[in-house]
Amino acid sequence: MKALRKSAVATALSALLVTSGCSAGSSATIAQSSGTLAIGYTAEPANFDFTRTDGAAIPQALLYNVYEGLVKLDADAKIVPLLAESWTVSEDRKTYDFKLRKNAKFSNGAPFTAEDVKFSLMRVKTDWTVSIKSTMDVVDRVDVVAPDHARVVLTKSSNGWLFSLTSRLGAMFSAGGVADLANRPIGTGPYTVSSRRRGDSIVLKENPAYWGRKPAYSTVVLKYIKDPTALNNALLSNGIDVISAITVPDSIPQFQSDDRFTVVEGTTNSEVTLAFNHARPPLNDVRVRRALSYAIDRKALLDTAWAGRGTLIGSMVPPTDPWYEDLSHAYPFDPAKARALLAEAGQSHPSLRLRIPNLPYAVSAAQVVASQLADVGVTVTIEPLDFPAVWLKQVFTDRDYDLSIIQHVEARDIVTFGRPKYYWGYDSKPVRQNLAKADAGTPQEQVEAMRQVARRLSEDAAADWLFLFPNVIVAKNKVTGFVRNQVSESFDLTGLAPR
């Protein structure tokens, strides 16, 4: 009896041990699981509706991750298939035939078909309000040839159109999924939006019905931390696993010297540009603009203002564009030549207002520009303006400035030099003609014409491209698969995986 009781107790005890052992084991696996990844960003999406709200933060979070288009941009800025398996272009380059994936589904359960292509592309014209929608004006109609075959007919041939399909403009929506875009985005991508806490974070969860490769991380938390120091501290204290983009270069060495972290450096589409106001003297004189270009030592500027990180490009073309040429030596640093040109233009001692956004890169670059221009006799007054509100109003809209420094972040924004009403006030017939030729021609013709544009802008000293902003991602060593160059609008989560 006694023995029996003993063994009963032993059984009960061991049962208890086993169960508690189990639960301990499972909670340990949850803690150790690499299923969750936390990424820190600086700019928070105002809402989830990029069809009606502008700004980079929404597509950065949602494009390719929650929404997919027919095509996407890979890390080398090449257009590759996504929801379209392949496509053909007609002889006159006006008709595109897309062969669609058959197994793709929206996160509300609806299958993805050619009807959705028609719905989404035509909807840009009717329902979108953000101004980039004008790129879709060339779409004449979309024909549903078969459920897996969509035909897009353009009013004129346009290379820019296919490229814009890689941006948010190409995102595919389901007719039953656009009722509340601001709060409930429904796409075909590998993730769905699970929850958000405004001012703090967005949680993306794996979409179980995803047609493609299952993402390595089933949960991704997008943490929004505006202050750069707080963002760095979050990574250093294990609050997040990745900083999506370092905005202050001084902190990079700190991460490079710490073997817990990997620093991934690449390029962006973001040209830090010294804008000249062509609409008013003295900068309407090409000699003055060239003089300023000769007076600025861009290498020294990059070293001082941005810790030497970034690329000298000398044009509005980042190295990831097919028509990139290194024009950074067009105006070598030559103060004597600058003074001579200024004298020739009758402007030996001009006084210029450098009106900049109150952002770190602009403020530090402006100080270097002002001191270098002072060396050739130009008086520069720096006026930092509250960004975006005041800068947008006074410089961008009212064009009340001589010089400004701003990042031009959009892909292929060299086309803005074809718009005489843009804030540069630049108007050149050959540039406009070549831009039109590039858009209409074959890919080879496009490359040639775009090179002409970039060279012409350089000759005219249409602006001074100080440097190309670097893309710097810092991550814990265990995370791999980042897109090195920030060339698309998306922070692409689909390739991320644990080491």
Added chain:
Amino acid sequence: MTVKVLRRLGILVASVLVASIVVFLFMAVLPGDPAQVALGVNATPELVVKTRAEFGVDRPLATQYFDWIGGVLQGDFGRSYVTREEIGPALTDRLGVTLWLVGAGMLVALLIAVPAGTFAAVRHRKADGTAVSGLSQIGVAIPAFLAGIILVQIFAVQLRWLPSGGWTPPVQDPGEFLRGLVLPALSLGLVQGAVLTRYVRSAVLDTLGQDYLRTARSKGLRPFQALFRHGLRNAAVPVVTVLGLQLSTLLIGAVVVERVFVLPGLGSMLLDSVASRDLLSVQGIVLVLVVGVLLVNFVVDVLYTVLDPRLRGS
């Protein structure tokens, strides 16, 4: 007593109305166009005009003001230009975070100030009392955001004991909520605690010199006993005044501390809304803050009479 409270209430309402006008006018003269900011760099002029009309910012100022204040009086703060969400619920959400922060900061301040101040007073000629008083002097000189940055460096970045920022709602995970609240509450509370310590010290010192305490001592009570039984309540009156002023300081300090610790409170909402010229949101937030400060003052006034029966008659 009732008349007094009613009069105070009247002043409160009038102050809120005046504040609402001041806030509204400030935002109206601030350069920058909310429609342009919302639409970004590629906006066409036609679209900007259309959006201005949609926001209603093309109407006369007086119309805009009465429209807004009329809505607020019915509990409708309008819809944000930027997020296109109702502002009212967002305000309630954010206010919750800020109140936790301010409450915890106040608690820290009191936990430091009452014992430290009393100790410094009772031992005011001794080395240890002087040391406490000196330490509080240093604390007064450190702004809350600096305290925050130092605390993050030590406890989050170096030791990794506590998160460097972020917010977990108490209902979701109480443990994580408390861990996240420790550093922000400390950075707000340490400084205020140091300030308050000095007031507690002088109030207690004052009380210690009173005749009734000497009487209590002569009954055979020890110094601390006499102070606890008879002195602290009297010392509390000036301390409550300072506490009321400090609550307002804490509310403002929270704006900065929220940015340092990435807390989704009213402060970070205010900074974001100002940057994006989300005028309706800014007006709503500032109004809530103003009402908060005025309410605190009102409560402090009423508290005097509760604490000190001598004030009830006058």
